[in-house]
Amino acid sequence: MKVFKFGGASVKDASSIKNIGQIVREYQGEKILIVISAMGKMTNAFEEVLEAYYLNNNHKEEALHKVLQFHHNIINDLWDNNQKLLNDCQNIIDEIPQIIENYKNKSYDFIYDQIIPLGEMISTKIVSSFFNDHNILNQWVDVRTIIKTDN
16 A cells, blocks of 8 residues: 655645646555645644634634635635535534634643644545546545544
């Protein structure tokens, strides 16, 4: 089995995702595992969202909107209309205030670990959908169901 890991710069925009598709297409028929990072600079953007909520400052909505708009722009660059994926992205972003509210009594590090991986959730859903729509059959897997960690 081959394992491919594409970092944030590799999935920073629509043309980068198309490029990954060309690379992966060369290995069709082989068993491969693809690991995708959050899209370029989105880990930093998710950290800004967390800071804004954690400090309860006035930039919460602006920080959330920045993250959402970035992903929506890429989705709209890849598809004429993919409302399902736009909704999936919105639903993941909508989880952030709920996670913070539900875990407000936990440590910053614990909340960080709940929020930051959402960037990977969104990027992997976008890449997987793009692949499937371009006959690069794949199965998206929620890594949280197969990787277990402790404190």
